[in-house]
Amino acid sequence: MFSNFGSILVVGGGIAGIQACLDLADSGYFVYLVEKSAFIGGKTAQLDKTYPVNDCPFCIRYNEHMECASHTNIEVLTLSEVKDIKGGSGNFKATIIQRPRYVDIDRCTTCGLCAEKCPAKVNDEFNEGMGKRKAIYLEYSRAVPNGYVIDKKNCLHFTEEGCNICREACNEKAIDFDKKEKDITLNIGSIILATGFDSVIPSYYDYDKFSNVITSMEFERIMSLHGPCGGHLIRPSDRKEPKNIAWLQCIGSRDIQHNYCSTVCCMYAVKQASLAKQSNRMLNAAIFFMDMRVCGKDYERYYNRAKDEDDVRFVRSRVHNVFPVDGTNDLLIRYADEQGKISEEIYDMVVLSLGLEPSQDAVKLARGLGIGLDKNNFIETSSFAPVNTSVPGIYACGAFNAPKDISESITEASAAACASLLNMAVSKAALYDESLEKTWQKPVSTGLVVGGGVTGMVSCLCLADQGYKAYLIEKTDKLGGHALKLRKTFKGEDVTSYVKELIDKVENHPLIDVCFNSEVKHTDGYAGNFSTRIAISSSTETKKIKHGITIMSTGADFFRTSEYLYGKNPRVLSWFQLDKMLDEKPNEIKKANAWVFILCVGSREPERPYCSKICCSNAIQNALELKKVNPDMEIYVLYRDMRTYGLREGLYTDAQDKGIVFIRYKLDGKPEVEEDRDGRLKVRIFDNILGEDLIIQTDFITLQTAIVPGNHDNLAKLFNLPVNQDGFFKEAHQKFRPVEFFAKGIYLAGLVHSPKPIDEAISQAQAAAAKAVTVLSKEYITTSNEVASIDLKLCVACLTCARICPFGAVIITGMGEPYVEPAKCRGCGICVVECPTRAMVLEHFKNDSILTKCKALLEPFMGYVQ
Amino acid sequence: MKGKFEPLILAFCCNYCPSCSADLAKSAKLQYPPNIRIIKVPCIGAVGIIHILKALENGADGVCLMGCLEGKCEYSTGNFRAMKRVQYVKKLLGKLSIEKERLELYNFAAAEAYRFCKLAREVTETVRTLGPTPLKINNSKI
Amino acid sequence: MIVGQQKDFDEIKKMISAYSRILVLGCQTCVAISFAGGMREVEILASMIRMDRKMAGQDVEIKEEAILRQCDFEFLDSVKDLVAGCDVVLSLACGIGVQAMAERYPDKVILPGLNTTFMGVTEEMGIWSERCAGCGDCILDKTGGLCPIARCSKGLLNGPCGGSVNGKCEISPDVDCVWQLIIDRLKALNQLEKLEEIFPIKDWSVSGHGGTRKIVREDLTA
């Protein structure tokens, strides 16, 4: 059916691995997914809910799991591990060891009789050891692949010879103990490592001794409806509902052994605490933290909500230990507040927010492959190629690159899919399921990218390098966007030359058509077949472009503040200005004795309740640059929470090392900037630790101003795209579909999504391109079976349908008539029920038929006597 | 001849998560009362006021809507609309002096077979306690 | 657009209590768009009436229909047979439609199912607000396209009054002070000087206060 040559190997069947597989398979490539456990889904499947929308990850991803297992272009190898990889990019030879499942998946009906009879009870690792499972088991009822597995280590057939109870119990004769381990050799073109993370096992906090000290993952399982407690929040020691729970942050993160921040713990603790609060309003939930690092889209709001609405208590303090309370299973916590006052509090339960470490097996594998790892064993990547490892042809995504959350893992997975495709000159695998109903229309194999910043350019290149024509619409007369003002990434790479190179590539690419000074005027159509009119300011003519997909990458803007004498004193600079000064006026910097950075200018304030994510790292980066130019300079960084998440933590400790002074301020005690009669700048700040005011005489002040959404109202209207409360575009699903819009065929990437650093923007750009290719590479535009239609005789053009359609599938033509675009309509029927004149019809869901069904079903029971 | 009252409940069930749960319940051979009759709809947002009313008019003792979890709607906001709509219909039922408890909206995740069964039992019990729909009682008087 | 709102069900119930053959007749124009009297609403109301009667143990025969416009006699003929077959017509049209029906079918009892509320716009799905009071003497040119007669609680011509607080009307913090809006708009249009002009006393004679209005266009009449 398909040629193995040119197929791709994905290692790790967690959320990232699955996503990478699907994107590749949907683009027509053949993928092997190697997963070491018996089921795919990874750690995400264990989670109860995900922030910031409190979704059940399993419920949402179930379809993807199933799709992955049943996709004609994907072969899932569970219970498998990579033994050896030889060869090089484009022509790897991988040897996989597959351990036997002992249960024939095709025969297994998951009736469960085997497990019922199985005498061997073992701790259920899916439930983090809380609760038991049998030696023959299914991880959870809808685990994929959906078939039982025998855990050889605990199976009495193997340990005590000869137990055959399950085999006898199985009606389908699905169990075969004689299966042997086998080696599988694969020829592959590229490899994607998506091996995920291990939780840092706490060696302290008496985790092993007190049953009520639990890990964050155990808490997820306790809260999970399918977990060992059925979703009831109870504590392990006595299964009583806890009245007080404490979360301790940075366990196994941000210490001398782990010079990085695990990025996700703050948010998951906030999530857990607020969900716990919502399940029991009387609960006292407290989170002990050093810096609250909630720097993602809508995270700050989520945090504020937990604080203000759910009454979760946030205590800024690191708790060094947990003590037993004699005679109870309660736990005592002693901590010092910011004033140094020591308090003791008793909790029923303590949750340790464990940090993330690269999985040990994966580190071994990566070392064997000669992949460069950093000092914390994360994969060394460049900010400009965030999913490329040091070995050509091998890509990595997810938590192996750096600690990150689900949405970023998914983005990176798509990006890795994109990158690995670019790497390969390969034959595509067998095509699509013939049974699908199709409209026999080929998609327009052209992409439209709006916004010519780094993100837009990367997206364009990804498309063009795969052979698709791309139009890049840029409203100014040059490419590069705000990146032109940046000097370096947090890893120290030179942005300027990167951008230059990128512009060069884009402008000279035969398949990329850059439209300068242009703007979208009108758009129409559906995935695979859009038609857009572009206005170019230099001419009166408009240009009409037919394209199959659209990527929005119009970027963002920075906040122009009036605080802190900005604009009044030339020595109060924005961060761009400092970047410029570093380049142009090092002598002035050499003369400066003191420099103050003020963080969160305009961010995390009532009118802009979100974190701009990049300011903390950028400030420190620039502060370090200043130190390089002038090592004697005194630098003060005034911050609210130091959000150097992930590997950026290294910057923070580096800056401390260099003697940069960090002083925290609170929102209600912002620094005051004053210019004295001689024009000298003074900053006054209340130092929480000292309990006193500090007046800093400084030569310069740099303000880390907020990232604000660009002006994309018009685009939003034209493309019918949703915008969130903060004015950034709203993706289809914050966690699981980070670069897509609800409307098919339109994607977003970069700062138009939310503030983010260049590496994350690039991986989004690649991810968006990967998604785009899944549409562009199709032979036919597929549409949904059920599409709404309109009886124009009844229609009064009341606009209800156009207003209500979640996908913007209904448009009103110039004639005042509604028209349903079949490729956009997904057949939900929402318009049908609301149509006031009953003009709207959904073929398979007609009002009459449903009412008939209704009547039929309401016939009395058989044998039911009224 | 009077037997024990067995309520008839019509469940509009979104084709996504709740149907998954219902199917899962079936495939796991979990027991739920036969009183629940399920109509699958593409989205719970596609169930109109009229559908609910018609169900009651046609003699359902109870009606329930089963949608996906909040924020989880495959069609973005269908379940949210259903929620608003149910509130509205409850008001209408008030006007008709029909117990509002006969109508309820539930939100499901995809794998909540147990919860599905549990709710099915609960709903049946609730309606059983309410007794037959007032439409039937009075009608039988004629 | 004319915005209507269905009457309270109890009121409708009382109105129709004496009848057992009822035609619920919707109008598919303005009131359909304002979700008060289109086919959708007809079905719902009909279903409710049936249930209500059923519970009371009374028989009822209900016909459901909606026509394009009840305010035009020509459309009314299409329901002639239906009207003939019922005791009463419950019209879900605006007041105009109800009267037109009554005029066309003088022998029939025509009952209003709606309260005709105002002329307004759909602000967004499910929210309508008044825009025009039909005063017969439009001054929108002077007020930046915002009508103080329809939208100022006091109908002031030289506002705002002292009750305007933070841009809201004193009757409710949910109601914008239209005069504030007018000023903002004019400011944006750079036409603030228009406000310096004192409005002359308005000619209310062309409004409804001058008696039933009638317009005759000679060029159009037969």
Next chain:
Amino acid sequence: MNSNEWVFDLAISSNDLDPAFKFEIANVPGNELVKNCFTCGACIAACPVSNACSQFDPRKIIHMVILGLKDQVLSSDNIWCCSHCESCRFSCPQGIHISEVMDALQSKAVSDNYAAAFEKFGTAPCKAACPAHISIQGFIGMITEGRYRDGLKLIKEEMPFPCICGRICYHPCENKCNRNKVDEPVAIEYLKRFLADRDLAGDINYVPETEEKKEDKVAVIGAGPAGLSAAYFLAIKGYPVTVFDRLPVAGGMMAVGIPAYRLPRDILRKEIKTIIDMGVEIKTGITLGKEITIESLRNEGCKAFFIAVGRHVSRGLNVKGENLEGIIHGIDFLKDVSLKGKVSIGERAIVIGGGNVAIDVALTALRSGAKEVRIVCLEGRDEMHAWKYEIKNALDEGIVIINNWGPGCFIGKNGHVKRIEFKRCIAVLDANGRFNPQYDETELMTVEADTVLLSIGQACDMSFVKGVPDLEVSPMGPVVKDPFTLETNIPGIFVGGDASYGPRSVVKAVASGKDAAISIDRYLKGEDIKAGRSQKWNSIEFEPQNVKLADRQQMQCLSIDRRKSSFEEIDSGFSEQQARLEAKRCLRICGTQGQGLGVRDQGMTNL
């Protein structure tokens, strides 16, 4: 606010800050990380002093250092509050060693004339008394908190043999324990043992982290406690170390001197294994001067040497009949028992000597088949060198101790000892306090015995000198030029342990090995070996008040009968509960020298 107002307010101005201050402190070795404070406050909550008195805020002090508030910090009483208990040692996520910071600040305060040098480096009496200066309050605090691994780590920062020393140490710390002033001292030794035993019983034993591997090789001669300690600390520093010993087993006196009933051999092996796990190579059965010489080792690339050959030769009595059969040297006897298992001796044994070794020999004799064992020594009961509790143990097991007698001569029959004649000893020391026993030659006592065990002192076997021909030696052993650095006349060669200062305890040997390791590290790095070495540990007196009385936990012991019949370990160790209860008895804040802070009056803290 306008600038005029600012002029008059009391805020700290950056003009008053000394930006160099943080670097000054960070440049003191051990303080490198001070600038990395996250201001998380973990140190405060862990600090028993802060808990007793809120003014002491280590985080604030560090923050002030970072800000550069030099005058304020150095003139503050607060910097003198730290008791160096190390309770916070592992609390700081950034690994700031707070007591080192306080040391640096105190030194600075003294050198910059902010304070008189009063009780510099003062600490708790127990820590000061311990030759290895283990942070006793710290590890005890960690026991109360259940941080057993941390507690062990803390001990292992100062010494590699907590399991061994938790059994056989003479615990000078307990003698100084302030708890003595209230009721009984805290059972420090047993608590240490508790931590170490617990670790060894676990699946994964604690192995200290070692620094990045260095090039320069170090050779250690003698795998006794001193040699192994030196190897241990050098391994932590990353040096490749090889330890040579001429005995067939590693451990020195710990392996061949201390009887197994006091120190089970598997314990010893495990603790030595930890050192091997750290990368130290131990070669047994190799004698310096025979198989190897310093020269040959130098040729193999060794850059520095530590000689700790110990004292494994028994002194003679110089008494008539000393060479009769049946007269055995005590340490040889112990060695034989240790290496061969059982050694048969006669039924009636006499042990001559009054030290700890004599007691060990007597008890070992009892276990080796002697029916009747008597100890005869010069000293009166109260003057005996053996520890009181050792004497008690011996008496418990039925050993008879005969005091104030010295051996006159041995009388044999057929070449085998039969009787011993003792003469009354009237004084052990002369007027100058030197060992010079005086006898009343008229008062004699004759005792029948078929075995005599001599335990009257040990000497150094000087044969190793053949391997180090230029080393300066005295009849007592190798000559140490500086007792703090352990340097000899040859650069790069250091000596320590019993060989250099006479027979002492394991813990003393550990201290010696540790000193040698510091010297060797500095020597190899080319640093000043002497700098700061003569540091004295002052114990700070403390009058506990309002302390609730609590009994010392009693160790579970073997019955007397079981003891006599086997080499089974006598003490079974504390249970976890006992350990926690015992740990709670520690006052925790001894060693604070803050003035007028009320710390001293606080007595028991709420920890």
